Amino acid sequence: MPLFLTQQDVDFWKENGYVKFRLYSDKEMDAICKEYDYLFKLKENSGMEAAWIGDDMIKATKGKEVSVQSVHNLQMHSATFTKILTDDRLLDALQDVMGTEHIALHHTKAHNKPPKRGAPYLMHQDYLYFPYKNDSMVAVFLNIDNSDPENGGLCVYPGSHKLGPLPDHGYKADGKDADFHWADPAKYPIEGATPIVAKRGEVVIFSYLLLHGSYVNNSERTRRMFLAQIMAADDEPLKDLHKSPAQGLMLRGFNPKRDATMEKRFHH
Numbered sequence: 001m002p003l004f005l006t007q008q009d010v011d012f013w014k015e016n017g018y019v020k021f022r023l024y025s026d027k028e029m030d031a032i033c034k035e036y037d038y039l040f041k042l043k044e045n046s047g048m049e050a051a052w053i054g055d056d057m058i059k060a061t062k063g064k065e066v067s068v069q070s071v072h073n074l075q076m077h078s079a080t081f082t083k084i085l086t087d088d089r090l091l092d093a094l095q096d097v098m099g100t101e102h103i104a105l106h107h108t109k110a111h112n113k114p115p116k117r118g119a120p121y122l123m124h125q126d127y128l129y130f131p132y133k134n135d136s137m138v139a140v141f142l143n144i145d146n147s148d149p150e151n152g153g154l155c156v157y158p159g160s161h162k163l164g165p166l167p168d169h170g171y172k173a174d175g176k177d178a179d180f181h182w183a184d185p186a187k188y189p190i191e192g193a194t195p196i197v198a199k200r201g202e203v204v205i206f207s208y209l210l211l212h213g214s215y216v217n218n219s220e221r222t223r224r225m226f227l228a229q230i231m232a233a234d235d236e237p238l239k240d241l242h243k244s245p246a247q248g249l250m251l252r253g254f255n256p257k258r259d260a261t262m263e264k265r266f267h268h
């Protein structure tokens, strides 16, 4: 028996590589929103720009100037976000889809898409940013606002997690190593994806192999989100990429592989 989701949710997850459910009430969201806005206002600076660049992005935005502000590692800024990560309802839902009770943090971030000019994200798999041996990684995407295709909401290719890792068509500033990763937009255009219409307080959990992206925000509304990447505690990175504070923090269960020597006590 699942702990938090329904059996139907778990079956949907297996087939489609994602699942959407309500986690927070309006009252809980009011408190989260307040802290989120405070953080973005307090830290406001030009280094928070996180829109992707390159020819495929110019095509997707039809040359329009777009923007999205990002803060990473929110648990290092405010306990509100640490509390989300340790929320037992969320961990029950994660256990339902991940099939393990040994659950660890990879990293967190937030994307704040402004009205009228919010940047899209081309269809991509998160796998290329941080590949792991057992592909246990999932994203927890918390909708801070009601979101839909008009205000830059999320979209997915259902079932694409079964394709395995796809070739990288990302942007390469030096012509060699991709700075941003995405799938071939000719094969997987945003227009061909399934929109996810979500209410504030709803969460979408999706596999890091699921092709996902999000639309331009052409509306009068902001589109804010908080995202946590979560992995099975015993999974192992295939590349030395994307190290971040509190990575490996145990959210539930036990990590049998964690080193316990004095020599490596400062490693993370």
Ligand SMILES: O=C(O)CCC(=O)C(=O)O
Residues within 6 Å of the ligand: 111, 121, 126, 152, 153, 154, 212, 213, 214, 215, 225
């Ligand atoms: O902010 C968004 O809409 C999408 C972000 C995303 O897909 C990602 O960071 O992997």
